[in-house]
Amino acid sequence: MDILITGLVLGGTYALIAMGLNLQYGMARIMNLANGEMLVAGGFAAFWVYTAGQVSPLLTVFLVAPVAFVANWLIYVIFLRPLVKRAKSRGQLEVDSILATFGLSFVAVGLMLAVFGGDYFKYSYLARPVTILGDTYGANRVAAFVAAVIICGALYLWLNHSRAGMSIRAIAVAPESARLVGIDVPRLAALAFALGGAVTAAGGALISMYLTLDASTGVMFTLKALVIVIMGGVGDVRGTIVAALLLGVLETFVATVFDPGLTLAAAYLLFVLILLLRPQGLFGRRQT
Amino acid sequence: MNRRSLMKLAATAALATGMTTGAALAADPLKIGAVAPKTGPLAGGAVVTFWPNVKLWAHDVNARGGIDVGGEKRMVEIIEYDDQTNPGETIKAVQRLATQDEVDFILAPYSTGLNIAAAPIFARYGYPMVTHTAISDQIEELSDKFPNMYFTLGGATGLAGGVVEVLSDLRARGEIGNKVAMVNVADAFGIELAEVARPQFAAAGFDIVYDSSYPLGTQDLSPIVKGAKASQPDAFVAWSYPPDTFGLTEQAKIEGLNVKAFYTAVATAFPVYAAANGAAAEGVLGAGGVHADGAAFQEYAKRHEEVTGAKPDFWASGMAYASFEILEQAIEGAGTVDRAAVSEYIANNSFETVMGTISWDENNNNASYWTVGQWQDGLFKGVASTGREGAVAVQVKTGWE
Numbered sequence: 001m002d003i004l005i006t007g008l009v010l011g012g013t014y015a016l017i018a019m020g021l022n023l024q025y026g027m028a029r030i031m032n033l034a035n036g037e038m039l040v041a042g043g044f045a046a047f048w049v050y051t052a053g054q055v056s057p058l059l060t061v062f063l064v065a066p067v068a069f070v071a072n073w074l075i076y077v078i079f080l081r082p083l084v085k086r087a088k089s090r091g092q093l094e095v096d097s098i099l100a101t102f103g104l105s106f107v108a109v110g111l112m113l114a115v116f117g118g119d120y121f122k123y124s125y126l127a128r129p130v131t132i133l134g135d136t137y138g139a140n141r142v143a144a145f146v147a148a149v150i151i152c153g154a155l156y157l158w159l160n161h162s163r164a165g166m167s168i169r170a171i172a173v174a175p176e177s178a179r180l181v182g183i184d185v186p187r188l189a190a191l192a193f194a195l196g197g198a199v200t201a202a203g204g205a206l207i208s209m210y211l212t213l214d215a216s217t218g219v220m221f222t223l224k225a226l227v228i229v230i231m232g233g234v235g236d237v238r239g240t241i242v243a244a245l246l247l248g249v250l251e252t253f254v255a256t257v258f259d260p261g262l263t264l265a266a267a268y269l270l271f272v273l274i275l276l277l278r279p280q281g282l283f284g285r286r287q288t
Numbered sequence: 289m290n291r292r293s294l295m296k297l298a299a300t301a302a303l304a305t306g307m308t309t310g311a312a313l314a315a316d317p318l319k320i321g322a323v324a325p326k327t328g329p330l331a332g333g334a335v336v337t338f339w340p341n342v343k344l345w346a347h348d349v350n351a352r353g354g355i356d357v358g359g360e361k362r363m364v365e366i367i368e369y370d371d372q373t374n375p376g377e378t379i380k381a382v383q384r385l386a387t388q389d390e391v392d393f394i395l396a397p398y399s400t401g402l403n404i405a406a407a408p409i410f411a412r413y414g415y416p417m418v419t420h421t422a423i424s425d426q427i428e429e430l431s432d433k434f435p436n437m438y439f440t441l442g443g444a445t446g447l448a449g450g451v452v453e454v455l456s457d458l459r460a461r462g463e464i465g466n467k468v469a470m471v472n473v474a475d476a477f478g479i480e481l482a483e484v485a486r487p488q489f490a491a492a493g494f495d496i497v498y499d500s501s502y503p504l505g506t507q508d509l510s511p512i513v514k515g516a517k518a519s520q521p522d523a524f525v526a527w528s529y530p531p532d533t534f535g536l537t538e539q540a541k542i543e544g545l546n547v548k549a550f551y552t553a554v555a556t557a558f559p560v561y562a563a564a565n566g567a568a569a570e571g572v573l574g575a576g577g578v579h580a581d582g583a584a585f586q587e588y589a590k591r592h593e594e595v596t597g598a599k600p601d602f603w604a605s606g607m608a609y610a611s612f613e614i615l616e617q618a619i620e621g622a623g624t625v626d627r628a629a630v631s632e633y634i635a636n637n638s639f640e641t642v643m644g645t646i647s648w649d650e651n652n653n654n655a656s657y658w659t660v661g662q663w664q665d666g667l668f669k670g671v672a673s674t675g676r677e678g679a680v681a682v683q684v685k686t687g688w689e
């Protein structure tokens with residue numbers, strides 16, 4: 001039980017890390033390698049607001065998300081839309097966007113170094129135990145898990161039950177055909193990208209409660225997010241959630257029952273197995 | 289050559305003569321190279337420990353009017369490169385400093401791995417290399433191979449030995465029993481320290497009741513802390529790196545791992561450790577330490593904060609500055625910028641620095657160094673060393689509040 005809850009809580013963290021990338025890659029078709037930097041920036045904002053004014057990171061999220069939304073909208077319109085316009089195929093867009101966002105990630109690291117400095121940023125918030133079914137867990141992790149549930153749940157409902165959400169799913173499935181039924185593809189792709197950035201930055205603000213970040217840690221999160229998104233299936237919110245939780249529970253299980261040194265090996269073994277058995281990811285559609 | 293360029297040449301020549309006559313007042317600056325991470329996994333450490341001290345040292349030297357090179361005062365000019373925590377980039381940058389920037393001296397890079405990577409290039413161009421953040425048990429082999437390489441921060445055996453010594457002391461005082469929970473980050477540093485610590489703990493009669501490693505970058509350390517707690521240890525020792533040093537401390541607090549001796553390795557001595565943990569940091573043991581009550585360190589810490597706007601850490605920061613002081617004193621002592629002469633001077637002298645006297649054994653190693661420090665009253669004070677002065681008595685950790 002302890003393993004399951006610890007694992008689910010860790011899975012919540014992973015979902016926060018990966019959900020934004022899924023929106024950007026799955027829906028807006030931009031393989032955003034600067035995703036981790038957006039997460040670190042969100043974390044830094046929470047750190048800064050907390051140390052300056054003792055404002056809870058759980059509240060800062062409401063500030064970080066809209067700012068990140070606007071910033072990502074601008075990034076998409078200025079840097080990425082030209083790539084989308086000139087791309088002749090999905091493959092070309094993928095290569096172009098990987099290169100462009102790889103460059104952007106360096107710019108972002110440089111900017112953060114200049115603005116925040118390269119020091120570790122770490123503060124202590126809700127670092128006290130809560131007891132669930134007789135075992136203790138970090139209150140900050142549980143709070144982040146609850147927030148992850150809310151964010152992922154809201155996204156899922158929005159994508160499946162609102163007109164804009166369904167249109168976004170339509171452009172994820174078939175961008176060409178979506179245009180034929182009167183969907184404004186460029187606008188919705190920008191919306192999906194901006195939303196992904198907002199979710200990532202909000203995730204960063206939440207995980208900064210318990211993880212130590214610095215200006216160059218972004219790439220670590222990008223990699224983890226990529227693994228989770230691909231495991232779950234590109235463009236499927238359910239897949240990302242399931243993959244994140246699966247990974248969290250597996251890592252905790254291995255760390256507790258076998259050896260903490262084997263968690264990475266177990267995580268990548270799971271990744272390889274899923275790629276072998278279901279190359280499109282757990283919930284992904286087979287590409288024709 | 290046309291007339292205009294001839295004129296230019298004449299003008300330049302005139303200017304140059306003017307310059308030389310003015311040279312008694314302002315000589316060419318000494319060019320000093322600095323290579324360390326500004327990005328990448330080790331940037332967080334280098335930005336606390338290395339870069340501010342480069343700035344501070346250049347500031348201090350130039351405020352004094354420069355380095356006295358055989359009677360001529362020369363200012364220093366720093367040329368910085370970011371090696372992205374990539375040994376290949378460190379090597380390239382050092383090479384570039386040597387061949388293209390033609391610097392007079394190069395400050396040793398940051399961290400054990402990057403120093404070892406750069407050592408052959410330093411040796412090839414004959415630059416003296418006074419390391420400040422290289423911890424190794426291969427000092428004898430390294431100094432054999434690279435006679436211009438000097439070590440100041442100690443070795444793995446000494447660092448682990450310091451922890452064993454501190455725990456033995458607490459046991460002798462009847463404060464703790466024999467049971468030690470030990471974990472390490474699965475990285476060169478953590479693995480080496482755990483390996484040298486195991487036999488030392490056994491020899492001192494300690495029983496390692498929990499022994500485990502975790503991958504670098506582990507995002508949830510609670511299974512480790514839970515496992516350690518379940519083994520009911522008297523002491524907890526973690527050979528950890530910065531992100532996990534913070535993570536383990538927070539988890540220990542959450543899980544109520546109330547051991548009387550709690551040790552985390554790298555970054556425990558960082559000011560941000562105390563800032564993030566507040567009162568909970570009190571009594572935590574960590575790698576390193578300084579003579580925190582000494583006038584030399586306090587004066588240095590004050591200047592560090594004034595000039596760079598940041599506090600130094602309580603271990604390698606001072607050593608980084610001290611290594612630059614050694615270079616400066618050696619240039620003045622040798623009275624020349626000839627690298628061989630300066631190297632020779634370093635080898636044959638001991639140096640007064642902010643960290644106290646630094647002298648070398650037969651392996652170019654500063655044999656007396658700090659091994660364990662402890663947060664006491666908001667300062668990280670050295671509690672164990674291999675022969676440095678100013679150690680204070682170790683205290684028992686009393687919970688996390």
